[in-house]
Amino acid sequence: MEEEVVALGYWVNPNVMSVKIALLEKGVEFQYKEEKDVFEDKNKSELLLNSNPIHKKVPVLIHNGKPICDSLIILEYIDEVWEQEKNLFSYDPYYKARARFLIDFFDKKLNDCGKRMWASKGGEQEGAKKEFVECLKLLEENELGVALLDIALQS
Ligand SMILES: N[C@@H](CCC(=O)N[C@@H](CS)C(=O)NCC(=O)O)C(=O)O
Incomplete structure (x- = not known):
């Protein structure tokens, strides 16, 4: 089909x-x-x-x-x-759980900062930018090696 x-x-x-x-x-x-x-x-x-x-x-x-x-x-x-192709998630339940946790964090936190950066001006916008960069640093320090997380963050 x-x-x-x-x-x-x-x-x-x-x-x-x-x-x-x-x-x-x-x-x-x-x-x-x-x-x-x-x-x-x-x-x-x-x-x-x-x-x-x-x-x-x-x-x-x-x-x-x-x-x-x-x-x-x-x-x-x-x-x-499409399991026959390259895997996005690790087979290891622990690494898969960590990837899901960090993607969820990225979704909630970075999307929220992104929205505020987009919709505000002046001090509020600067604050949101700073928070955004701090979140990225936190993610980088934690787990950029997981393939799926790399995909989520490439965007
Ligand atoms: N948790 C969702 C978040 C998706 C999301 O924030 N989508 C925005 C994209 S700008 C949207 O469609 N917003 C429309 C709305 O809030 O009504 C996901 O991971 O897919």
Whole structure:
């Protein structure tokens, strides 16, 4: 059966980039659909609203018509479905757990700083920038060797 793989995204988001990189690393052919604007619900596409009705966020991966939401879950799905290619996650449960922990941290903390850097000005923006760099340093000191984390952070 011919596979249909569609990734819904928006240019500014690093989680979207990590999904695209994971698909490229695995050699999966996919179609990328860019949202016009994800910051206002009224500007989101019907496809996004129907595919991710709970969070209404990108990235979403649609595999043979079935949507998978949230980047970490998507990355794990990609790793399991296209398992014949290079592994994204370590087989070792400990390293896999650490990678998931740090990706979750990256998602919550860096996305939050990124949003504040993007949406604010002056002192608040400077504070968010500083916090962002501190987070990156913390991640670098901890675990940049894990393949999946490298993917999440390349974006
Ligand atoms: N935990 C989510 C976060 C994704 C996320 O923050 N997406 C933003 C991209 S700018 C979004 O779609 N925001 C739309 C909204 O907040 O309504 C993931 O890892 O996929």
